[in-house]
Amino acid sequence: DAGVTQSPTHLIKTRGQQVTLRCSPKSGHDTVSWYQQALGQGPQFIFQYYEEEERQRGNFPDRFSGHQFPNYSSELNVNALLLGDSALYLCASSLWDRYMYFGPGTRLTVT
């Protein structure tokens, strides 16, 4: 079992561009959550998906959107990138009543 996988591992974008990050959950998990982690801070909750719908959302603007596919994998899209969007983006998967497994993260740098 590969656990939670995320791609890409690193990427660099320019202000104003759009980015898509991808996450494959651990086998058997149906829930995916996304977190943003700025340097020196704890992970900040962005949103959670299960049954292909956004179920909960943190305090993030509409520039942050997502999707969950029938195979439970998920994408995080960020439009109109700002310098402040530079962070480690973490994906976590779970069954709803079990503990979350985190992926290794995608390091996004906006220049």
Place this chain on the structure above:
Amino acid sequence: DAKTTQPPSMDCAEGRAANLPCNHSTISGNEYVYWYRQIHSQGPQYIIHGLKNNETNEMASLIITEDRKSSTLILPHATLRDTAVYYCIVRPTNRDDKIIFGKGTRLHILP
């Protein structure tokens, strides 16, 4: 806001037990306490969780007070590889509730 409070940092001598405290005074009766750790910007790693009783696994022990308002994570024989940020979180029982991370405790293991 996070439902837990942790000291920002702690030191522990290598080979000694590391005791990391966490306050969760507003925890509800059926909410679990979870501990994760994050080593140098990797994805957070699950350590242990509990509801009321003390728990032990191969990584650590979790002591929860009788009133459930606080808990302590114990690493019995700390090694340099235990240097990490440790997060205590309260997991909601409602699937649609957010899992919120605080800033965690940065544990330094001293040689």
